[in-house]
Amino acid sequence: AQTVTQSQPEMSVQEAETVTLSCTYDTSESDYYLFWYKQPPSRQMILVIRQEAYKQQNATENRFSVNFQKAAKSFSLKISDSQLGDAAMYFCAYRDNQFYFGTGTSLTVIP
């Protein structure tokens, strides 16, 4: 079965600084999608960024970017110029015909 591992239960970053959240996954599939979702206290899972496995170019969305290493099965999220509103639980997710989620990283942004 596919598994997603987030080895950092908690992370903190100073406002305006950069932080990287780690994620590794295990699969034998070649065609899949990878995602980072943010879950604030409002509970809604908000899509941060997504990556198609067949694309070698790393996805970027404004201050959010990923480092996708397909051979290493690694998918880290970099948040640049961190803002107070970035504080939330972040989930890495893999999808082929269903989502598989990691256990989450709680990000604290320090003013």
Add this chain to the structure above:
Amino acid sequence: KAGVTQTPRYLIKTRGQQVTLSCSPISGHRSVSWYQQTPGQGLQFLFEYFSETQRNKGNFPGRFSGRQFSNSRSEMNVSTLELGDSALYLCASSLRLNNYGYTFGSGTRLTVV
């Protein structure tokens, strides 16, 4: 456009009862999937519906069931509630199956006492 709407937001039920949760997808979305989120098990896939048919199912007992209506709205039912069923239940909708554009709702917080 309106997002994914889940009702109710909160629910308290007694052990042994049954419960029905509702999910209204984004207009035009035909795929609805359900997830259970608990502190111990994290986020786990329950099932996915597309065009009123269950297309995929996770590893949950038969007490967990669902259905999808012709307007794509979906309901999830849990019978004979157990304390361990206390969780946040999230649904997500997408235009079609295996599409990466999934949007999640804010969930229903179920507490079983």
